[in-house]
Amino acid sequence: MTKPVGAITRGTTGHNRLRRADRWIAAVHAPLLRSAARPLVVDLGYGASPATTLELFTRLRRVAPGVEVVGIEIDPVRVAAAKPYEREGLSFRLGGFELPVSRPPTLVRAFNVLRQYAEADAWRYWDVLTGRLAPGGLLVEGTSSENGRRAVWVGLSPEGPRTITFAARFDAFEQPSDLADRLPKTLIHxxxxxxxxxxxxxxxxxxxxxxxxxxxxxxxxxxxxxxxxxxxxxxxxxxxxxxxxxxxxxxxxxxxxxxxxxx
Structure with missing residues (x-):
């Protein structure tokens, strides 16, 4: 097996940490998932617990019943811990930015992964990941606070970044610029x-x-x-x-x- 591309993250995660992004994906990009013949969604770098991948699977199945979700982690211990949660349409695999899946994904979610990389590497991995998407596919890359109450993410196609979304619980900030600490690596500096x-x-x-x-x-x-x-x-x-x-x-x-x- 080829060595996974990337570095092991801290793995910090938790239930509902990515609910805001999931809600946005399900509402905004459900037509993309429903129109694909065999929609595949990759959750890249899900962390020490598979909780957020399980939540993504549940939320997307409500709007696109045929979607398949694959959680990918570079740490084999984390993959082994997630395996018992597999079910029809949901699986976990060892890997990194090379995305070891059987076909190009319709959508890739990568949260709190690129934060540890240098800005130049973050730009490069944007290109790597979007280059692996199915035609018309989307990369959703971003950062959330540990409790999920503040988040910023970018929607990217193979042609480059398309959108940026700021999201917060209303009691989680004093002023909107407090979300600056959640900016993607390509913008935070x-x-x-x-x-x-x-x-x-x-x-x-x-x-x-x-x-x-x-x-x-x-x-x-x-x-x-x-x-x-x-x-x-x-x-x-x-x-x-x-x-x-x-x-x-x-x-x-x-x-x-x-x-x-x-x-």
Whole structure:
């Protein structure tokens, strides 16, 4: 067997840590999964427990009953621990960025994996992973806090990054720029004056501040008001699947990647 490509992560994980991303994948990209002849989803680097892979499988089966999910880990001990949870449509394998699966995946989820790599390596592995996707496939790569209450992820096709999504529980931040510590590796060191991501987070904080009066009706209403204020100057999608009240009410905001791409 070829040696897996990559390095072992800390493996920190937990139930519902990736619920926000799963919810977004199921709502936004269910048509992609349902339209594929044999939809295969890879959960890359699921960690010391298979909990988040099991949750992904359950959530995606609700919107795409024919989906197959494969959890991939570079640590053989973690794979052995996950094997008892296998069932029809769900399996676990030893591997890394080479993605040892039988056919190109329709979707790859990789969370809290690239954080330990250098920025140049993160860009390179984006290319490696998207190059292994099925035609029309998607890579969802991101970072979440350990309790899952703050997360940022990027949606990528073989042509490159397409979207970036910011998601948080309403009691998990003081201002939107608190999500900066969850930025993907390709952006986290770019949050400095002169870069688009810094300008966006600064403007989001301003929108949050001027929407403070709405907090009398709850933080959800303040978030909705801030997003609408922000959409005057930033290309916030106004309607589904990426935008609109149904997504914003969940504490989400998705932008085109081009709006925050490094200068």
């Amino acid at each position: 770019r949050n400095v004056p002169g870069e688009r991501i810094h300008a966006f987070l600064s403007d989001f904080d301003h929108a949050w501040a001027v929407s403070a009066a709405y907090e009398a009706h709850g933080r959800r209403q303040r978030w909705l008001a801030a997003v609408r204020f922000l959409s005057v100057s930033w290309p916030v999608p106004p309607r589904p699947p990426f935008g609109g009240d149904a997504r914003w009410r969940l504490g989400e905001l998705t932008l085109p990647w081009s709006a925050v791409a490094p200068v």
